Amino acid sequence: MPVAVELKGVSKRFSRGPRTRTLVDAVLGWPRRLMRRRSEDGLLEHEFWALRDLSFQLEKGAMLGVIGPNGSGKSTLLKLLFRILRPETGQVTTVGRVGGLIELGAGFHPYLSGRENVFINGAILGLRQREIRQRYDSIVDFSGLREFMDMPVKNYSSGMYARLAFAVAAHAEVDVLLVDEVLAVGGASFQMKCYDWMARRRKQGVTIVCVSHNMYVINSASRCLFLADGEKQLEDDPPRAIERYLETVQARGEASLHMFTEAVGGQPRAEILRVELLDGQGNELKTLEHDSTLLIRFHYLIREELECPIMALTLQPDDARFPVQVPSHYFFHVASGTLLKHRGQPGEGVVEVEVPQVRLPVGTHRVNLYCFNGSMTHPIWVKEGATRIEVLRPIWSDRLSLMDHRQQWRVLAPEQQR
Amino acid sequence: MLADVKETWRYRELIVALAMREVRVRYKHALLGIGWAVIMPLVLMLVFTEIFSRVASISTGGIPYPLFAYTGLLAWQLHANIIQGASRCLSDNSNLVTKVYFPRQVLPASVVLSALVDFAVAALLLAGLMAVHRVTPGWQVAFVPLVLALQLSLASGLALFVSAANLFYRDVQFILQVGVQLWMFASSVLYPLPSQGVFAWVNLLNPMTPILDAWRYTLLGAPAPRPESLAAAAGLSLLTLVLGWAWFRRAEARFGELA
Numbered sequence: 288m289p290v291a292v293e294l295k296g297v298s299k300r301f302s303r304g305p306r307t308r309t310l311v312d313a314v315l316g317w318p319r320r321l322m323r324r325r326s327e328d329g330l331l332e333h334e335f336w337a338l339r340d341l342s343f344q345l346e347k348g349a350m351l352g353v354i355g356p357n358g359s360g361k362s363t364l365l366k367l368l369f370r371i372l373r374p375e376t377g378q379v380t381t382v383g384r385v386g387g388l389i390e391l392g393a394g395f396h397p398y399l400s401g402r403e404n405v406f407i408n409g410a411i412l413g414l415r416q417r418e419i420r421q422r423y424d425s426i427v428d429f430s431g432l433r434e435f436m437d438m439p440v441k442n443y444s445s446g447m448y449a450r451l452a453f454a455v456a457a458h459a460e461v462d463v464l465l466v467d468e469v470l471a472v473g474g475a476s477f478q479m480k481c482y483d484w485m486a487r488r489r490k491q492g493v494t495i496v497c498v499s500h501n502m503y504v505i506n507s508a509s510r511c512l513f514l515a516d517g518e519k520q521l522e523d524d525p526p527r528a529i530e531r532y533l534e535t536v537q538a539r540g541e542a543s544l545h546m547f548t549e550a551v552g553g554q555p556r557a558e559i560l561r562v563e564l565l566d567g568q569g570n571e572l573k574t575l576e577h578d579s580t581l582l583i584r585f586h587y588l589i590r591e592e593l594e595c596p597i598m599a600l601t602l603q604p605d606d607a608r609f610p611v612q613v614p615s616h617y618f619f620h621v622a623s624g625t626l627l628k629h630r631g632q633p634g635e636g637v638v639e640v641e642v643p644q645v646r647l648p649v650g651t652h653r654v655n656l657y658c659f660n661g662s663m664t665h666p667i668w669v670k671e672g673a674t675r676i677e678v679l680r681p682i683w684s685d686r687l688s689l690m691d692h693r694q695q696w697r698v699l700a701p702e703q704q705r
Numbered sequence: 706m707l708a709d710v711k712e713t714w715r716y717r718e719l720i721v722a723l724a725m726r727e728v729r730v731r732y733k734h735a736l737l738g739i740g741w742a743v744i745m746p747l748v749l750m751l752v753f754t755e756i757f758s759r760v761a762s763i764s765t766g767g768i769p770y771p772l773f774a775y776t777g778l779l780a781w782q783l784h785a786n787i788i789q790g791a792s793r794c795l796s797d798n799s800n801l802v803t804k805v806y807f808p809r810q811v812l813p814a815s816v817v818l819s820a821l822v823d824f825a826v827a828a829l830l831l832a833g834l835m836a837v838h839r840v841t842p843g844w845q846v847a848f849v850p851l852v853l854a855l856q857l858s859l860a861s862g863l864a865l866f867v868s869a870a871n872l873f874y875r876d877v878q879f880i881l882q883v884g885v886q887l888w889m890f891a892s893s894v895l896y897p898l899p900s901q902g903v904f905a906w907v908n909l910l911n912p913m914t915p916i917l918d919a920w921r922y923t924l925l926g927a928p929a930p931r932p933e934s935l936a937a938a939a940g941l942s943l944l945t946l947v948l949g950w951a952w953f954r955r956a957e958a959r960f961g962e963l964a
Contacts, residue, residue, distance in 0.1 A: 301962070310874045310876050310877075310880075311876075313873075313874060366803075366961060369805075369806050370806045371802075371803060371804065371805070371806055371961040372961040372962065373958040373959075373961070385806065387805070387806075389804055389805070390800065390804030390805060393800065393801055393804055393805040394723075394726070394798075394800075394801055394805075396726055396730055398730050398733055398734070399726065399729060399730065399733075403726070403729065406722060407722045407723065407725075407726050410718055410719040410722035410723075411719060411722075411801065411805055411807060412805070413807070415718055416718050416721075416722070
């Protein structure tokens with residue numbers, strides 16, 4: 288396959304000092320700047336290498352997942368590929384048009400209408416006005432904001448803003464697509480739409496470089512680059528890179544959920560004793576049909592009075608080997624919310640949730656159970672892999688949205704008190 | 706440089722879109738809308754007409770003073786708008802400069818274009834004033850595009866320079882507010898400058914005076930500027946454009962970090 292992206296010995300240097308100075312600083316600092324010397328590794332005072340001697344090649348149509356702890360140079364790498372930054376040493380080569388989902392809605396002006404902004408944003412993304420006119424209807428349909436197109440975007444909600452911006456970006460033609468974490472801004476269903484769209488682009492032969500903390504996305508890459516402190520640690524198939532990454536992250540103390548678990552005298556303040564997975568008729572389930580009804584029954588025990596305890600459950604695909612750092616909303620995720628408000632008295636109880644349409648990736652799923660305090664800051668009790676359930680039939684469709692579960696919560700026992 | 710021109714041309718629609726955004730935003734919530742483009746030069750013209758008719762008398766070579774002043778202000782306004790707009794164009798659009806790739810000269814170029822829109826609107830009033838004063842331009846009016854091109858090459862060169870400079874030192878935009886005012890009073894915007902003595906040298910170094918004189922020559926039939934000072938102005942303007950361009954190209958590598 289022809290090479291679409293190539294980096295050769297690329298290094299990028301940044302300064303920790305203030306980025307802009309005044310003329311007075313410049314004049315007064317001039318003699319000092321004549322005197323200063325670069326240290327052995329080519330750095331001045333306050334400077335550091337954001338990326339060091341990075342080389343890799345990416346074939347056309349491949350997808351590179353980039354992972355690494357914060358500050359490891361992931362975003363710098365994307366900006367270098369996008370020609371926003373220039374490297375101090377080395378060469379960056381990209382073939383064809385480079386586009387990015389780095390900044391959604393670049394050039395949006397709050398006072399201008401959605402329609403006007405579509406044209407400006409499209410032009411910034413390299414579309415001709417004629418091309419935007421041709422695609423205008425499709426862009427508007429994609430965003431689902433037809434009746435709001437004449438409204439100034441300052442009156443948009445942040446979700447509407449993101450949807451319109453993404454709709455334009457999705458209609459730009461690119462050969463190399465750069466995706467940054469920014470996609471995390473939208474809600475979960477919006478994110479799904481983004482990742483879905485990305486998967487379709489990839490099938491069309493677009494080369495993708497994607498920075499993400501979502502290991503599910505990284506896992507779908509054809510190759511994975513693990514960065515730490517600006518240096519390439521590993522370039523490998525995703526599962527191995529993810530494993531290495533998780534080891535590093537855990538060693539650094541960015542720890543797993545378990546470490547937050549509170550305990551009272553060796554015993555947690557609350558706990559889920561048992562969970563039942565039932566179908567619409569109340570029969571126990573081992574397999575789950577796509578689009579069918581799922582009934583989840585939590586049997587819990589509260590040992591010590593709690594402010595609005597929350598019972599939650601996530602389903603995690605079994606082939607995903609990463610118990611931490613994965614935003615759980617990517618998975619099927621249900622929580623009782625504040626249903627148990629004021630009902631945190633000690634004792635046993637049962638709550639039930641009904642999910643009318645289950646939409647999950649096909650395969651075996653581990654069922655993880657959580658008990659949170661009302662603010663959802665940290666779990667009081669966690670049990671991962673409590674049981675397993677098999678999901679039948681793949682459901683990667685355009686309308687896929689794992690979060691569109693119209694959940695219904697009911698308290699079964701003890702009797703609801705008002 | 707030819708490759709740069711080509712790339713800029715490829716992005717011409719973006720230049721237009723950004724200029725239109727600027728114009729739209731500026732006038733969207735203004736009661737008088739685009740009429741504001743006329744008000745500034747009009748008010749200044751009226752004030753100075755009062756001053757020079759009551760307090761001090763001034764010789765404008767047979768040209769009605771309001772026309773003399775308005776023509777000067779019209780051309781100067783274009784010049785000042787470009788320079789001051791350009792000084793902020795990269796720093797104000799830092800979300801674009803640090804997040805999206807497109808040739809960076811698109812931003813100062815769109816400033817030039819949006820200033821030209823204001824210029825065109827304000828020029829309509831000049832036509833009206835000329836009709837009132839019964840001044841009809843002669844055959845020299847054919848040179849207007851040339852004069853405009855000359856002034857734009859000077860302004861564009863400066864625009865490229867100050868837009869980049871303001872990223873390195875944010876005081877540039879404030880210095881310019883004072884500097885552009887001083888420059889106006891050192892040019893023949895509101896009054897003719899003598900062409901003898903020390904002014905012969907000042908005029909030789911300040912390309913704007915011959916350019917302003919050339920505007921009045923082509924539009925109002927005023928005496929033509931001296932050929933040598935016009936030639937010097939042309940040379941300086943082109944030099945400014947080339948140097949501004951070279952500086953912009955050199956500085957561009959760091960825009961992504963500085964904006």
